[in-house]
Amino acid sequence: MTHTVNIFWFRRDLRLDDNAGFYEALRSKHPVLPIFIFDSEILDKLPKNDARVTFIHKALQGMRQTLQDEYDSGIAMYHGKPKEIYKELLKDFKIDTVYTNHDYEPYAKERDQEIEQHLEEHNIGFKTFKDQVIFEKDEVVKKDGDPYKVYTPYMRTWKEKFKTIDLEIFYTNSYLKNLVEHSRLPNLSLSDIGFETSQQHISEYEVTPTLIQQYEETRNYPAKDATSRLGPHLRFGTVSVRKMIKKAIAEKNEIFWQELIWREFFMQILWHYPHTEDKAFKPKYDRIEWRNNEEEFKKWCEGKTGYPLVDAGMRQLNETGFMHNRVRMLVGSFLCKHLLIDWRWGEAYFAEKLHDYEMASNVGNWQWVAGSGVDASPYFRIFNPTSQIQKFDKNHEYIKKWVPDYQELTYPKPMVDHKEARQRCLDIYKSAVN
Structure with a gap:
């Protein structure tokens, strides 16, 4: 492929709609090649029947099929160390910019730094976006700029700041025609990456108005099974946190909303204090x-x-x-x-x-x-x-x-x-x- 492309690198954002980085890539001036890397640095430490790998693989295959059927495109799948994969991509494609979403964990920060540096050496841009949280890094801090170490004042400031923003949903549908037309992009089966289908099943999330409204009175009783099962879906980005926050607000349930804020509290703690x-x-x-x-x-x-x-x-x-x-x-x-x-x-x-x-x-x-x-x-x-x-x-x-x-x-x-x-x-x- 000789014409110039931009790459969108899926990671913890396995959905086509309301995906900030994907939206920005699709609106850029070059056709977009979506990729996913099964990172051997992470996978090599996991059991071979890990349910999360099955879940990721299934989500990607669903997205890939949609892009094939509707846009004659797909998602190019790779397996290995990210830097080595990018070396291969540079041989196969003329790349202008790589787009992706922020990841805040210590390993991910190091990985992204290494990739950015490598791309820079080849005059390729690396643009990342906030996607898996409403507020990140030091967007919610004390007046003196120090991070909050106690949840309740963090939560109050988070809510005050939330009132001042216009929560944007990144509708990608009208831009998906800007994908690379190439329906034979490399695909991988679970066995190609050394895994087998897990017998454990990751449940669909359930965020009904009833569940949200009754959340406070039912959430502490394990026999009721009255939790949303949102965790893995937020973790791997098969659902957008922005849409979940909108739901919580629509149902006027502070407790459900505050659980989502706890997640962001711990994320900013790890970002400020990676030694923890x-x-x-x-x-x-x-x-x-x-x-x-x-x-x-x-x-x-x-x-x-x-x-x-x-x-x-x-x-x-x-x-x-x-x-x-x-x-x-x-x-x-x-x-x-x-x-x-x-x-x-x-x-x-x-x-x-x-x-x-x-x-x-x-x-x-x-x-x-x-x-x-x-x-x-x-x-x-x-x-x-x-x-x-x-x-x-x-x-x-x-x-x-x-x-x-x-x-x-x-x-x-x-x-x-x-x-x-x-x-x-x-x-x-x-x-x-x-």
């Missing part, structure tokens, strides 16, 4: 002498702690790739406080298992339960895994579903005594952080 990926936000919490007993960690992972609500959460996660948010807090607290196992172990396990895994939220929430993060639960707040049942699953519906053996003789005895474990935690934490 694997270091405590509050440095003194890295002095905690974790017990890190591997046998106990294994029992926690398998849902065999002898505490039914903890075990229900872990078994739900292992079987489905999802865990109810209320239960996530409990299992996280149990690992860090009852077993004194480093939050990073739990964070890594969730990273492997959770369909909606997003580094900023996962790290933020794990540091919250460990007491080491921003706006964290104080270290002396230790959930009682038995009384939590009375509060959130008193009829044992959730427990019966995931731990049907909880009243059998074969069900394990509690691996620690709550009272003793609580005291041990208080002593260890106190000696580290005081």
